[in-house]
Amino acid sequence: MLDDQSLLRLADLNLAEAQREHARFFGPYTVEERDGLLLGACASRFPAFPFNAVSRLATVPDDADDPATLRAEAEGFFFARGRGFGILVRAHLDRRLLRYCEAEGFQRMGNSPGMALTAPVAGPALADGVSLRVVQTPSDAEAFVEVVSAAFEELEMPPKVSRKLLSKPAQWLQPHWHVCLLHADSRPVAGAMLLFSHGIAGIYWVGTLAGARGRGHGEAITRAVSQHGFDHGAQAIVLQASPFGEPVYRRIGFREFTHYPWYAVPKPQ
Numbered sequence: 511m512l513d514d515q516s517l518l519r520l521a522d523l524n525l526a527e528a529q530r531e532h533a534r535f536f537g538p539y540t541v542e543e544r545d546g547l548l549l550g551a552c553a554s555r556f557p558a559f560p561f562n563a564v565s566r567l568a569t570v571p572d573d574a575d576d577p578a579t580l581r582a583e584a585e586g587f588f589f590a591r592g593r594g595f596g597i598l599v600r601a602h603l604d605r606r607l608l609r610y611c612e613a614e615g616f617q618r619m620g621n622s623p624g625m626a627l628t629a630p631v632a633g634p635a636l637a638d639g640v641s642l643r644v645v646q647t648p649s650d651a652e653a654f655v656e657v658v659s660a661a662f663e664e665l666e667m668p669p670k671v672s673r674k675l676l677s678k679p680a681q682w683l684q685p686h687w688h689v690c691l692l693h694a695d696s697r698p699v700a701g702a703m704l705l706f707s708h709g710i711a712g713i714y715w716v717g718t719l720a721g722a723r724g725r726g727h728g729e730a731i732t733r734a735v736s737q738h739g740f741d742h743g744a745q746a747i748v749l750q751a752s753p754f755g756e757p758v759y760r761r762i763g764f765r766e767f768t769h770y771p772w773y774a775v776p777k778p779q
Contacts, residue, residue, distance in 0.1 A: 597773045598772045599773070648679070
């Protein structure tokens, strides 16, 4: 079993890989790593993590870093591309950056708890009329995008933006991604994605249509992709929980190990 420090390190690596991957989802894209920073920009100007964002890659606390340097690097990178950007903060390593973002008045868009499963749990118990499907065909990919776009509207992601950002499924229907849909009465109502990297797997884009919530679909699809991750060699399953998903993940057995706040920096008017 992973110790806490190893879990933190691997979870950070998976999240950084997700940042790179999300920039690649909607190209042309640019991903750069320099001076301990990861900067990723996709073809959309939507100023949000993980599509247009900066994060630290250092494995030590930022006590000796000047957060203004990160800001200057990010502004030069993103403002030249005509957009604002998101700043991802790892609460366990980026405390000085966290204080800086708060002092500068950047809008905090999230403060997701990082949560993990370090051992397999029971798979989903599916009710009558409920089935799971791995997304492989263009029609399944289209259904997945529609489901998660509608679900993420409540997390302040406009559906037209998420549809655009996920509009090139060839970029995410790759061997290191596992994408799943849950159908209820032959209708797609929930979805989730799993990213394999660094010996673990991270869950992203978990969403259930508003009219289908409260029926265990989110828990079922999370159990399903988690089981898939462990079955395919992952040492742990990690995620960054939304306020809607956190109680579900705790019920499954995920435990909190850190927080990942992120801030929005608008482009100059």
